[in-house]
Amino acid sequence: MFTVHEVPGPSSEKEVKEHQAAQLINDWSKEKDINYRKFQKGSSVLSRMVGFLVFLIFFAGAVWIGVQWLLVPSGVLSLFKKAQVPAVAEKKPLDLEVKAPLEIASGDTVNYEIVYTNNEKYALSELELIVRYPDNFNFEKAEPVQLMNASHNVWSIGSIAQGESKKIKIFGQILGEEGAEKIFTANLSYKPVNFHARFKETKKVSTILKSSVLSLSVLGPKNLLAEQNIEYVIQYKNNAKEQLKNIAVRVTYPLSFVFADSDPTLKEGEDAWNFPVFDAGAEGRILIHGALTGAIGEPKNFGAEIGFMENGAFRLQNRTSLITPVIDPHIVVDVTIEQIGASVKKPDAPAGEDTISVKFASGALYKINYKNEGDLELKNIVITLEIVDLQHLIKEKSFIYADGKDAVKEYDTKNGRYTLVWGGKGGAFLKDVRPGESDSVSFTVDISGKPAEENAELANTFRSKVQLDARSQDITVPILVEGRSVVVMVE
Structure with missing residues (x-):
């Protein structure tokens, strides 16, 4: 179960x-x-x-x-410095300051005060101050004077202790036109302890000339030829609101200047123009004439000064100058004569002359060539050709001009002298020739068919010589250039 x-x-x-x-x-x-x-x-x-x-x-x-x-040892440190708030500016080892007025009248005395301070915790050594003055500065004095060189522009200071501050004062006169900027420069170099290298601080200050009691200017040529007459114009003015007294103007002439005259004239034995009274706002001028010679490229310096006569001493108020170079226009001009059909140049030409021969009963071609090989533009060109033909070998009425450039011809029958002029009054106009350009004029004449019976000793010759006269906006006097003489023998 x-x-x-x-x-x-x-x-x-x-x-x-x-x-x-x-x-x-x-x-x-x-x-x-x-x-x-x-x-x-x-x-x-x-x-x-x-x-x-x-x-x-x-x-x-x-x-x-x-x-x-x-790569940059200070790189990490700089990161931490940037993070510091607030940032603190580092002091320079040496502070340099220059004090000067912002504005001053021409002719007044200016005070430059140079202050330098040692910010280090140790002394600085071998201090040296070098200054550069403005144009037209006239040194008067300085403090301290014992450390200064003979040229008044270098101070060998020596050393400066920790935290110490020193100063140098410079006094002088400034000249110039109204509105001109005047710059003063100070360079202070030094060596820290245990350093071999030198360090430098530089400061510049600027002062504007707000006015000039007496203004002054010089007018003259822009360029000079090696030998020429010259005119200088001195202009001066009283800018003050009151009458000035005992004003004097004096000049410094260029080398090789030969004084001719002036207006107003200088009194005998004086080297300056004196004006006992000069009204407020009044102006004046002095004209000076003379001659100059000089080598090509040589500058010619004409200087002028204006000031006050005080107790027989000249106190400068203003100064100016004009520097003009001596130039060579470098113009080439010559005349060539050829027998129409053939010509022969004789090798036995006298110095400074060219000799050629042509046949009786032939024609002769004259050609005048000129070229501007200089730097000036040539204007108002005039060419003058002179032919001296004492035996009347040239047929007077046979002159035929080429290219429509007809000349004004004058003939002195008695002396057998032809004068032909192109340009100027009546002659064909000749164009301006710029640097590097050239031009020419030409004509033909007929030669007599037989030799002259009189003056046989002249050997049947005639002579020709050319001259070029031109103007330039860069030169106040005419430029004159002569070519070589050419002797023509008729055979």
Whole structure:
């Protein structure tokens, strides 16, 4: 017989419900545990990724700092300095300051005050001050004077103690036109303790000339020829609102200048024009005439000064100058004469002359060539040809001009002299010739068919010589150039 055992379980409805509830809670707990383990696994992967990224960032930063440290030793330190708040500006080892007025009247005395301070915790040695003065600055005095050189522009100061401050004062007169800027420069060099190298501080100050009691200017030629007469014009004015007294104007002439006259004239034994009274706003001028000689390229400096005469001494108020170079216009001009059909040039021509021969009863072609080999443009060109024919070998009425460039011809029958002029009054107009350009004029004449019976000792010859006269806007006097003489022998 089989024994029947009862399966364990709830025996009542209440127990069944309690069992079902416990079973649901148990299933929910298992599912919760499984999800939590999944979440734990996912969180672990994420943490490792974040940690790896943080490691990379720190590693890259360390590498960059290392490179900065190796290449620029101050690089790392500068990072920390930038982070400091607030930033403090570093003091220079040596402070240099130059004090000067912003504006001053021409002719007044200016005071430049140079102050220098040692900001280091130790002395600075071998200090040397070098100054550069403005144009037209007249040195008067300086303090201290014992450290200054003979040229009044270098001070050998020596050393300066820790925290010490010193000054140098320079006094002088500034001259110039109204509105001119005058720049003063100071360079102070020094050596710190245990250093072999020198260090330098530089400061510049600017002063504007607001007015000039006496204005002055010089007018003259822009260029000079090697030998020429010249005129200089000195203009001066009283810019003050009151009358001035005891005004004097004096000049410095260029080398090789030969004085001719002036207006107003200079009194004998005087080297300056003196004006006892000069009214407010009044103007005046002085004309000076003379002659100059000089080598090509040599500059000619004409200077003028105006000031007051005080107790027999000249007190300068203004100064100016005009520098004019001596130039060579470099113009080439010559005349060629050929027998129409043939010509022969003689090799035994005298110095400075060319000799050619033509036949009786032939024609001769004259051609005048000129070229501008200089740097000036030639204007108002006039060419003058002179032919001296004492034996009347040229037929007077046979002149035929080429290219419509007719000349004004004058003939002195008695002396057998022809004068032909192109340009100027009446002659054909000749165009301006720029640098590098050239031009010419030409004509023909007929030669007599037989030799002259009188004056046979002249060997049947006539002579020709050409001259070029031109003007240029860069030169105040005419430019005169002569060509070589040409002797024509008629055979």
